[in-house]
Amino acid sequence: MFQIFQNCCKIALKRPNLKLNSLNKNLIEKNVFNRKYSTAIKVENADLDNKEPNIDLITKDDPELKHKLKVLMLEAEVMRQDGRAVPDASFIRDDHWSELLKLPSMSARRKYLTFLFKLQKKKENEQLRKEKKRIEREEYLNSPKPEDNSHIIYGLGHNNIFLRFYDTTINQFLNHKLIQAMQFGQKLIVDCGFEKNMVTRENINCAKQLMLLFSDNRNDDDPFDLHFCNANREGQLMKALHKHIATMYEPSFPLHFHDDSYTNVFEKEKLVYLTPHARDVMTNYDHDAIYIVGAIVDKINQEPLTFAKAKKEGIKMQKFPLDKYLSWGAGSGKSLTLNQVLSILLDVKRTNDWKYALRHVPKRKLFNVDQTGKASSVLRRLDPQTFSRPRQYQKNNNKNSRLIKTKTLFED
Template identity: 55%
Template sequence: MFFIARTVNGLIRKLDQSVTNISKPHYSTFNQVINNNIISCNTSRQYSTPTAESESEINYEEIANGDKEMEYKLKILALETEVMRQDGKSVPDNSFLRPDHWRELVTKTSRSARQKYLEYLFKIEKKNENRKEKSDERKKHYQEHLARREWEKSHKPEETLEEFALKHGLQHNNIFLRFYDTTINQMYNNRLIQAMQFGQKLVVDIGYDTDMSRRENLNCAKQLMLLFAENRAHDDPFDIHFCNANNDGDVMKQLRKYIPTADEPWFPLNLHECSYLDMFPKEKLVYLTPHVREEIKEYDHDAIYIIGGIVDKMNQDPLSLAKAKREGLKMAKLPLDRHLSWGAGSGKSLTLNQVAAILLDQKVSGNWEYSLRHVPRRKLLTEENTLRTIDRVYDRRRFNTDRARSNPNFGKVNFDKLSYNSNSPKSRSNENRERNSFNVKNIFND
């Protein structure tokens, strides 16, 4: 009871601090929400008292940008987050939550959605803490290693020039030169510069920010980064153009985090806010969409293929098909069904980097069987997947057989207990119910 009293006192003190800037019409509603949250606490856990330092870490004015209604919601969410933390839920510390995290919490309409998002942030927080601990441990071991080497050098007798010349390996005699990461990056960038001059164009339409959720936008940015890396490491890369870019959207913000030098003039990446219709001839554009019947039979080296930069995990509408029809572009899809046997229950959707990898290999090899190796094996009807499915069905049947042996009545239907009773207004009386009810067993006997 002592811990419960401390928790309630802390929440009341937090309530007094939160309602100072809230108008009176909102006070009753706010107080009711607080009371409901306090009552919903699990009293079987051990609580800690909320501190004033954790409350002062949240700058409501900076997050809300002067919006009083949003500031009011943020204070409710802050207290709800504190209640979850006191209840033992996986909630990150307030010092870890950035303003964009709080704004994302405001958009969540249900408590379960907010709790899932906080659990996701909690995992990221713990991951960063573990990474920092490992980094500090590596630094400590490295310092010990340097100290040990200095001690060995100071206590080791000096070697002659002949002894040093006979040593081979790193930092000694070696016939190979060392390739640094900067050298490899310069080689890859040189390939992209040559592709900009002489290579085939490939367009990625990233103008679907408003049609995707925030999670899908972040996933799309990651796939764009992987697409760029896949193309850069290829022997014959594309000249990639990211068109319809929204610099204020979630995709571009996250993409700049993955590629910090994307906006540098020397970096070989083409970012355009304008449409591809303003840059390339319309007769050469071919929009790749899975919602059409026409397949790519032969790879066209003169065409400019367009990949729709959309992650449709939730929204399954044919947005790319509608956009291509609206703009009057030619459309086609990859010949996946012709060359692949799909497994049962597996989706046929591919990521952006997988589509780009297929086009890269097809451009060089001209063999669809080889190019489609980038499709994940788990989606295909292979011998391994078939055997796994058979084993799963066999285990289920064996489980049902064991239950039937332990329970003789398992799987049997007692027809004497099955009856149909009409609930219509005409049969509400007992006589009508008896007249309209019939036994299922009589049907089988007849």
């Protein structure tokens, strides 16, 4: 199939008068560009192909770990030859091999290698996007400009008469808002003490959500004064977050990090832990309270850890009124990301309107009702030939009426 598509691309490039629709043209241009610049990126990173892991540093001169590491390298190579989702040997770093040594089963190692493979492809696509953007900019600068715009565009770097706002200026302006929030704003605690309850990829995902949380809070007109408590700077979570925010440990950075628990930093009577397992529903927003959000991504371990921790420490607990204002779709989880929780809190603090604040919940999780009034998320408009559930209704007494209703649903 790929050979046929490649031959079509060659014919189309040799015959410029060949009539093609816009979709085929875009596919051909994209295929030619990806083949051209993916090879350029591979040539650019050719010096990394011969990079081998530092076995002595990874295993710490342990003969058993050396033997196990060599077996794992052979296992990864076999999976790569079998066509599985395994990254290139040059992409796997020493810390990746150290993490693979800790995984107990082949299934866990396969999932981790799949995660690294997706990460590698994401970085390659990002490089392709940057290269394409650079080429488009060069073509734009070298292309002739119409003479009627000569009073706006100047010859030296195509400058104009308007003032340019640099990224550093915008960054300083947003950080100034956070400094004001440290003095006069309401405090918000992020509990980073669940690092041991998450696997490596969950810690990486949690760090990304914390970065988005910080960014969304900084872009708001009335941001919170963020406090990251139980933050272990040598742990996986903080190390992953440090990769996203390289300057977060500088003294001038507008973010608080506490190694201690929040009970040792703030008054216990003002603390309110936001957990989805709480019984008390948060109906009204309290501007004097100090809310706590648990920094946890529970894709594997779905135990009520935040509820158990708040109950053990004797802290007041509340949850969002999600069931009151939202209708959840079939099979959708009610979990929210950390940045979504922060956006909801910011809107509730500003407007005290839950219907407006819950707009940050993804629509894919909600019960979708179309214009005809039929619920499209329960029966997903499947093909009646592949939909097997109507056959089960034949065993009932009123099978004919139910079959007719089902058929009319599909016909609509």
